[in-house]
Amino acid sequence: MADQTLARMFWNRVELSGDKPAQQLKQRGAWKTLTWREVGEVVREISTGLVALGRRRGEAVGILSASRAEWVQADFAIFTAGCVTIPIYPTYPPDLIQYIVNDAGVKTLIVEDPSQLAKVLEVDAALPGLEQIVVVQGYEGKEPSPRLFTWEALRRLGRERGEALKTELAARVADTAPDDVATIVYTSGTTGPPKGVVQTHGNHISALESAAQTTSIAEGNVHLLFLPLAHSFARLESFIGVHRGLCTAFAESIDKLRENLPETRPHFICSVPRVFEKVYAGALAKADGGSPIKRKIFWWAVGVGKEVSRLKQAGRPVPAGLGVKYAIAHKLVFSKMHAALGGRLRFAVSGGAPLSRDIAEFFHAAGILILEGYGLTETCPVLTNNREDAFKFGSVGKPMPGVEVKIAPDGEILGRGGNIAKGYFKKAEATREVFLDDGWFATGDIGRFDEDGYLFITDRKKDLIVTAGGMNIAPQNIENLLKTDPFISQAMVHGDRRPYPVALITLNAEELAKFAREQGILAVEPAVLVKHPKVLERVQRTVDDKNSELQSYAKIKKFLVLPEDFTVENGALTPTLKVKRRVISDRHRAALDSLYG
Numbered sequence: 212m213a214d215q216t217l218a219r220m221f222w223n224r225v226e227l228s229g230d231k232p233a234q235q236l237k238q239r240g241a242w243k244t245l246t247w248r249e250v251g252e253v254v255r256e257i258s259t260g261l262v263a264l265g266r267r268r269g270e271a272v273g274i275l276s277a278s279r280a281e282w283v284q285a286d287f288a289i290f291t292a293g294c295v296t297i298p299i300y301p302t303y304p305p306d307l308i309q310y311i312v313n314d315a316g317v318k319t320l321i322v323e324d325p326s327q328l329a330k331v332l333e334v335d336a337a338l339p340g341l342e343q344i345v346v347v348q349g350y351e352g353k354e355p356s357p358r359l360f361t362w363e364a365l366r367r368l369g370r371e372r373g374e375a376l377k378t379e380l381a382a383r384v385a386d387t388a389p390d391d392v393a394t395i396v397y398t399s400g401t402t403g404p405p406k407g408v409v410q411t412h413g414n415h416i417s418a419l420e421s422a423a424q425t426t427s428i429a430e431g432n433v434h435l436l437f438l439p440l441a442h443s444f445a446r447l448e449s450f451i452g453v454h455r456g457l458c459t460a461f462a463e464s465i466d467k468l469r470e471n472l473p474e475t476r477p478h479f480i481c482s483v484p485r486v487f488e489k490v491y492a493g494a495l496a497k498a499d500g501g502s503p504i505k506r507k508i509f510w511w512a513v514g515v516g517k518e519v520s521r522l523k524q525a526g527r528p529v530p531a532g533l534g535v536k537y538a539i540a541h542k543l544v545f546s547k548m549h550a551a552l553g554g555r556l557r558f559a560v561s562g563g564a565p566l567s568r569d570i571a572e573f574f575h576a577a578g579i580l581i582l583e584g585y586g587l588t589e590t591c592p593v594l595t596n597n598r599e600d601a602f603k604f605g606s607v608g609k610p611m612p613g614v615e616v617k618i619a620p621d622g623e624i625l626g627r628g629g630n631i632a633k634g635y636f637k638k639a640e641a642t643r644e645v646f647l648d649d650g651w652f653a654t655g656d657i658g659r660f661d662e663d664g665y666l667f668i669t670d671r672k673k674d675l676i677v678t679a680g681g682m683n684i685a686p687q688n689i690e691n692l693l694k695t696d697p698f699i700s701q702a703m704v705h706g707d708r709r710p711y712p713v714a715l716i717t718l719n720a721e722e723l724a725k726f727a728r729e730q731g732i733l734a735v736e737p738a739v740l741v742k743h744p745k746v747l748e749r750v751q752r753t754v755d756d757k758n759s760e761l762q763s764y765a766k767i768k769k770f771l772v773l774p775e776d777f778t779v780e781n782g783a784l785t786p787t788l789k790v791k792r793r794v795i796s797d798r799h800r801a802a803l804d805s806l807y808g
Contacts (some may be wrong), residue, residue, distance in 0.1 A: 324349040414591045771802050
């Protein structure tokens with residue numbers, strides 16, 4: 212049977228790959244490997260359990276959990292039962308969980324642990340349609356309840372009813388069609404309540420078949436998944452694992468990446484730019500903190516690496532002499548970076564937000580290729596990507612096979628293909644605004660193609676700053692430029708309808724503490740430290756340096772250093788680490804006004 216739906220794709224993989232490794236997870240300090248057959252057994256039990264609970268075809272089942280093996284198992288169990296998966300970010304507060312559960316009509320909600328359960332129970336009285344809650348871990352031994360199940364109890368129910376529901380389950384897999392809804396993904400959104408993007412099985416199969424033509428990954432390759440599966444980028448990564456027969460290793464958390472990378476030794480990883488920015492900042496900070504001879508060796512190695520990188524980007528051979536220098540640079544400097552990443556990383560994929568060209572070129576100089584791609588939740592989530600044999604730093608690559616991309620007269624990027632979602636759930640007007648005639652989707656991003664057909668994103672259409680003087684400024688480009696200095700953690704450029712752009716800046720806590728020690732600044736509270744003249748002078752040097760690369764109208768005229776970083780927890784970043792401009796602007800309205808005198 213062809214892989215026309217996600218459920219059939221999964222069961223075909225189980226049959227084809229059987230006893231080969233499918234998932235790796237860390238339990239009690241040791242990595243455990245599950246075969247495709249073992250994962251299939253769990254999926255069969257959970258899907259049968261869902262049917263036994265009364266779930267009908269097309270009904271919604273939610274997942275409120277961090278990324279873990281059970282998340283993917285639950286996802287394919289929901290597809291197998293003919294139901295619709297509703298992913299919910301584990302960082303969401305109770306009111307947002309309530310909104311999504313009610314809007315999507317979730318009947319059964321799978322939550323990770325007691326802390327997530329507590330958020331659901333806080334708003335339980337306002338969830339009239341929710342019939343059952345399943346807790347994956349940490350609820351064992353609790354008093355049983357008609358509405359509350361543990362993961363193991365649901366598996367046990369599936370085993371008990373397995374034979375009786377075997378025919379029903381097979382029929383649901385066989386009867387699901389490519390045009391049936393597979394999942395409704397609520398966009399994290401930088402403003403307003405999230406919208407549910409309606410994605411079909413066919414949308415995802417189209418995206419997977421397209422992706423398979425642009426990467427060289429092979430069955431059995433390992434990838435380390437650490438992004439939130441509630442986001443379409445990580446979800447695609449999990450689907451690729453099944454489609455291509457990979458072994459998906461699940462990081463314990465994003466904070467444990469430093470340990471998990473050398474433990475799992477992935478062949479490739481998918482990440483958002485923030486992770487690469489932190490690695491880059493760490494490498495520069497370590498080099499800067501070394502002895503003069505070590506600093507000299509580091510920057511000599513980077514210089515050699517960049518020479519090699521430029522030749523490779525141009526498709527030209529590396530001369531023998533330069534090759535010898537690069538081998539020495541690798542042994543002395545770059546080998547440590549490769550070892551930290553596991554030792555067999557062939558490439559990394561970056562998505563979700565723009566990646567600084569400087570950072571991409573630094574990694575390539577070290578022999579690590581980062582391939583930037585582009586897409587949205589509404590495109591499941593692919594439109595363009597760079598390839599191992601055809602890439603251009605600063606661009607998001609060329610259109611994926613089977614996907615059309617064009618630039619509208621106002622500069623907006625439009626996409627069309629089998630991967631384009633059906634629209635927004637119960638939001639006809641919002642759907643009409645961006646899902647256009649003839650199958651085109653309006654991305655809301657501004658971009659251009661170069662002479663070689665590579666797409667460059669210049670900014671979000673709604674984020675473009677138009678100064679009081681009528682000049683258009685792309686804030687993300689300036690923010691990325693500022694963040695290439697390891698001293699700076701985050702930046703938000705502001706200036707729409709204002710005379711000039713200004714910036715709110717947060718600092719890297721480790722670098723700030725080190726700087727304070729070096730400058731003999733006595734221990735003080737962060738709110739005081741960020742206002743210290745020496746700290747402000749250090750930031751000003753960076754701003755001046757980056758301003759030298761900008762047009763006069765785009766230069767940062769004034770800035771303010773904030774004592775607290777932008778984080779998901781304090782509401783300044785989305786779960787995919789994008790800056791929430793409106794939230795930050797409203798929160799710091801008086802401070803921004805003060806920068807204009």
